[in-house]
Amino acid sequence: MSADLDCVELPRSALLRSVRRHIGLSFLSHPSAYAVGVCVVSLLSMATTLIVPRLLDPVAFGSFALLGTLFQYAARADLGLSQLADRDLARAGATDAGAAAARGIALLRASWALGLLAIVILTPLAVAGAVASGRFAPGDAALAVVAGVLGMVAHAPTSLYRATSQHWDFALLALLQQASLTAPRLAGLLIGGVTGCFAALLLCSGLLALAFAHPGHALAWRLPVVLPMVRAALPLFVFNGFWLVAVTANRWIAALLSAPDQLGLFAFGANLALVGLTIVGAVAQVRYPKLLGAMARAPEGRSDLLAGELRRVSLVLAAGALAAIPVTAPLIALLFPGYEAAAGATVWLALACLPLGAVAWVVPMALVLTDAPLREAVRVFGPTLVLLAAAMTAGDALAGIAGQGLACAATGLFLFVGLAGIFRRAGILSPQAARRAVATQAVLLGLLALAAALWLHGAAPGATGSIPVPSGEASR
Known part of the structure; x- marks a missing residue:
């Protein structure tokens, strides 16, 4: 993450400001904190993946694997905006911090717009696919898609903080999102099987999006602004x-x-x-x-x-x-x-x-x-x-x-x-x-x-x- 963007500050949610003010965690401001933290959390997430087969028989695991792939596809519903953020915010921040901040807000609003559109379009398609294939339950398909899309929206501010070198904000949110794929997923499996797993992922993704992704921007986007971004990122x-x-x-x-x-x-x-x-x-x-x-x-x-x-x-x-x-x-x-x-x-x-x-x-x-x-x-x-x-x-x-x-x-x-x-x-x-x-x-x-x-x-x-x-x- 470039030091050239240290002067660029994107707005923080109320919860993020409160955490920084009252809890501190100042060590997260160091770039190495994320590198160390993500290694630990990624290993935990991988361990979770290895534990899942011990909780499910092969038939249920087949459904779980397909639904997990649906979740991954839905999490890419930003159509490349996170990669576009790396390019655009670096260019804008090098010359104009205000322009970079404005561009970041526009990208966040576009993420919400694409997220809402993806839920409307992808959910019925996933349900129809479940009915046609018979490989997984329609309700589970809907849970996986909505959870993935909300995960994408929750990740939007994280990618913006990464692009503007707001190390503390980026590290905290990225580690929280990685952690949501570990204990909550296992707890959902233990309580409700495959359905419980994706319900837990939906709950975690939704809470992270509401807490940190500025949900007030969900209806503040404008189509003439979103379309050029999508064309550039496609x-x-x-x-x-x-x-x-x-x-x-x-x-x-x-x-x-x-x-x-x-x-x-x-x-x-x-x-x-x-x-x-x-x-x-x-x-x-x-x-x-x-x-x-x-x-x-x-x-x-x-x-x-x-x-x-x-x-x-x-x-x-x-x-x-x-x-x-x-x-x-x-x-x-x-x-x-x-x-x-x-x-x-x-x-x-x-x-x-x-x-x-x-x-x-x-x-x-x-x-x-x-x-x-x-x-x-x-x-x-x-x-x-x-x-x-x-x-x-x-x-x-x-x-x-x-x-x-x-x-x-x-x-x-x-x-x-x-x-x-x-x-x-x-x-x-x-x-x-x-x-x-x-x-x-x-x-x-x-x-x-x-x-x-x-x-x-x-x-x-x-x-x-x-x-x-x-x-x-x-x-x-």
Whole structure:
């Protein structure tokens, strides 16, 4: 967060002013307070994700996973305004603190406008989808969507405080929002199952929005002001949205291909993989600004710099995936009784983290460095999603949910090729460096796939969850 914006102060809610005046927490003003705090809270949130399968059977967990994805999609209903805030407030604040504050208020009002519109449009669509699919309850779908949208609105002031370097305000609100995904979610699950979980998320998101997002702005927006913001933010939203869909679409495809219990088993492995990708993405948020700075200082060496970064990340991820192959089934049997039949699919999904983790490491840089994020998003992510659907269908026909997991790994490599293409077209990676990066990924993934196939084929039934592998299915 830039020190240039220290003079810019966006309005605080009455509760935020009261907390600062009476409780203090002055240590939150230090930039490192957020870095330390978010690591702790993120670990708690991930631990919560790992605890959930112990509270739900596979059928209920499948519904929970799909609803969680709906929640994530609804939380992006700002259409890229948070990314626009980083750009616009930095530009305005560098020359005019008053203009930056006015722009921040306009962005907050636009977030409320989009939130209200999203609730009206997305809620009936989610309910209709629930009725048509039968995979989750219509009421739960409505809870998940409204909770996600309110979470987006609650996050709006947080993104504005981040963009204007109001460290104390940003740290407090960001940590509160992260914490709302831990204890309240577990409490809701324990009290009311899947419905209770998303009701708790809705309650927390609604309270945070009312307390800190200036609800008086909910009806103060004007369409001529909102529309230009949406048009400016849309390319950023599409790129980020496509990436989110790329790493979550496998659950929806599995829902079309598998019986409810098999969906739950596949979603279990997919959630474990997503935890790994989330960790990689969180670390990348700290790393990639340094890489961008190094590239700016030495543009002639940026191809070698990025290629070296991709090579090191790929080797680390490959080592992690290799270590996961022999321990996945025993750990599932030990920690998640009832999910032993997910062992085969989980191994293949762990291998998918090699190419997808490398993409997660540098995808924020791709968004910053490309001049045409909208065109690149459609060009790269569109074919990837089509291939994922086709490959998972073929994999399911051959080996059930384990085949679906293998398809995810293969499609991840295809996505990595597309990302390398973005950097090559932007002039960041030379053609030779791009080919070497792809070849490295292909060789590592091929070796890992061979190791996984040999292990799963030779493992005794008891070592892989008391089921034959690689099919990974108890029944179809």
